[in-house]
Amino acid sequence: MTGSRVVALGHYQPAKVLGNEDLAAMVDTSDEWIRSRVGIKTRRVAGPEEPVDALAAEAAAKALAQAGLTPADIDLVLVATSTAIDRSPNMAARVAARLGMGSPAVMDLNVVCSGFTHALATADHAIRAESASRALVIGADKMTEITDWSDRTTCVLTGDGAGAAVVEAAPAGEEPGIGPVLWGSVPEMGHAVRIEGTPPVFAQEGQAVYRWTTSRLPALARKVCEKSGIAPEDLAGVVLHQANLRIIEPLAARIGAVNAVVAKDVVDSGNTSAASIPMALSKLVERGEIATGAPVLLFGFGGNLSYAGQVIRCP
Known part of the structure; x- marks a missing residue:
C-alpha cells in the first residue's frame, strides 16, 4: 500500500454572469440584502447546452493538461454531483466518453456539498488498495437548474461550475500528499x-x-x-x-x-x-x-x- 497525492487541478465556469442587480429585477431582494447576509456578489449560470457532464469534462481536461497527461492515463473517474437528472449513463461515464478515455472505472457520488471531499478520499483509498493507479476526481453541479427562482432565500445562493483534481500514487519513500479523511x-x-x-x-x-x-x-x-x-x-x-x-x-x-x-x-x-x-x-x-x-x-x-x-x- 502507498499513499496518494494531488498532482494537478482545473476548473470551469459558464460565461453567463448573474449579478445581484439582475436578481433584484426577478425577486424581492437587493444587492445590499444579499451581500450583508451571504456575501455573494455574482454567480455563473450554465445554459441548456451545458449539462453537468459538459462542465465536468471542461474542468477535467484542464486538470489533465496541467498534469501533462492524456485521458488514456486515467483508470478511475469519480464525479461528485447532486444535480445529475439522468440515472444512466452516469456523469463519470459521460465525462469519460467526452474525453475519449479507454476503460476507466466510472462512478458518481451524491453527497451534495461535501461530495468532492468524499470522492477525493475514495480515490485515495482506491490507490492505496492498488485498485487504481491514477484518478480524475471531479466536483460538478448545475445548481441553477434546480433553483426556485421565486424563493429569495435560496435563489440568491446558487451558481454553476466544476472543479477537478488528478490524483496518483505518491512516489516510493515520499510522504502521502492526501491525509486521512x-x-x-x-x-x-x-x-x-x-x-x-x-x-x-x-x-x-x-x-x-x-x-x-x-x-x-x-x-x-x-x-x-x-x-x-x-x-x-x-x-x-x-x-x-x-x-x-x-x-x-x-x-x-x-x-x-x-x-x-x-x-x-x-x-x-x-x-x-x-x-x-x-x-x-x-x-x-x-x-x-x-x-x-x-x-x-x-x-x-x-x-x-x-x-x-x-x-x-x-x-
Missing part, C-alpha cells in the same frame, strides 16, 4: 438541505445549517488536522465548502488557521455545491497564493447533513 453525517438533520420533487428543487433550513456549522464544525476541522499531524496554525490554506461568506470567515478563525489563506470564491461564484471546494482550490493555486507542497485543509459540509475533510499538500 474524517467523514460522517447527522442523519436526523438530513432534512436541513433538500433537493426533492419532480422536477427536483433545492430548499434548505438555513438557520439550522448555520447553527450546526458554527457550533460543530470547528472541532471537527481541528480533528482533521490532528489526524494529519498538522497544527491549525501551520496550515497554508483553508478551503471550506463555499456556502456563505458569513460562515466561512468566522469558521476559519475558530479553527485556529491564523496564518492560512482562506478561500472566498463564494463571493464571485455563489454556492456551487460539490464544485465549490475544487473550484476554489484550483483558483488559489492558479493565482499562486499557496506554495507547492504546502498543507491545505479541505472541508465539505451540507446535504444529508454530511461532512468530510482532509489535509492535502498543494500541487
